[in-house]
Amino acid sequence: MSRIIIVGAGINGVTAAIELKKRVHEVVLVDPGPLPHPLAASTDISKAVRAAYGADEDYTALAERSINLWRHWNEEFGTNLYHEVGVMFVRRRKMQPPDFEYESLKLLEKHRLKVARMDTPRLWQRFPAWNPELYRDGVFEIGAGYAESGRAVGTLIERAKSIGVELRSGSRFASIACPRARLEWHL
Numbered sequence: 001m002s003r004i005i006i007v008g009a010g011i012n013g014v015t016a017a018i019e020l021k022k023r024v025h026e027v028v029l030v031d032p033g034p035l036p037h038p039l040a041a042s043t044d045i046s047k048a049v050r051a052a053y054g055a056d057e058d059y060t061a062l063a064e065r066s067i068n069l070w071r072h073w074n075e076e077f078g079t080n081l082y083h084e085v086g087v088m089f090v091r092r093r094k095m096q097p098p099d100f101e102y103e104s105l106k107l108l109e110k111h112r113l114k115v116a117r118m119d120t121p122r123l124w125q126r127f128p129a130w131n132p133e134l135y136r137d138g139v140f141e142i143g144a145g146y147a148e149s150g151r152a153v154g155t156l157i158e159r160a161k162s163i164g165v166e167l168r169s170g171s172r173f174a175s176i177a178c179p180r181a182r183l184e185w186h187l
């Protein structure tokens, strides 16, 4: 067992803390707070969650795993932090290689993810508010959606505390004094 200090309780810090605690390490999570921190990138009403990342197959594979984990969290926490409403990218002209939308479509199909090509007639039928004269083509990732990101961080912070992560909210990491990290607490 190691004693691990994690600096910053945004989505990356809090999920790392939970994972390391599950692996039976002693974990201290440090953040100036209040949590979720109002200036943290993770703290927001919503963040898009999608596997459409153009031709970037590594990122698509990671996002595919992450979407499954978001579904799992919805069940585990008994509340919808992730909303599977779909994400659509549209273009004003027919998409083709190497357009982001075209490469996304090809990769999503290769990964057998639920996807629809939004050519003009379908776009017009399914989304009548959109002007099919302007948006002629696109990709609709059906299993994508958005996460209530600030609420997700808050929920995960509570989970981290409940499994024994030591939360130092009100503390700020000040400097690294090589070779050892030095912490200054501003409580």
Ligand SMILES: Cc1cc2nc3c(=O)[nH]c(=O)nc-3n(C[C@H](O)[C@H](O)[C@H](O)COP(=O)(O)OP(=O)(O)OC[C@H]3O[C@@H](n4cnc5c(N)ncnc54)[C@H](O)[C@@H]3O)c2cc1C
Pocket: 007, 008, 009, 010, 011, 012, 013, 030, 031, 032, 033, 036, 037, 039, 040, 041, 042, 043, 046, 047, 048, 049, 171, 172, 173, 174
């Ligand atoms: C405008 C915007 C829109 C975005 N949209 C999307 C999107 O739609 N979909 C998507 O997937 N991603 C999106 N992102 C990216 C995503 O928000 C970030 O990748 C993610 O939130 C980063 O999380 P983090 O935990 O690394 O950082 P943060 O959430 O920023 O957390 C950092 C934490 O560190 C703490 N901290 C800072 N300094 C110290 C210190 N000295 N000591 C201790 N703690 C400290 C802060 O208080 C904070 O809580 C977006 C980002 C931005 C800015």
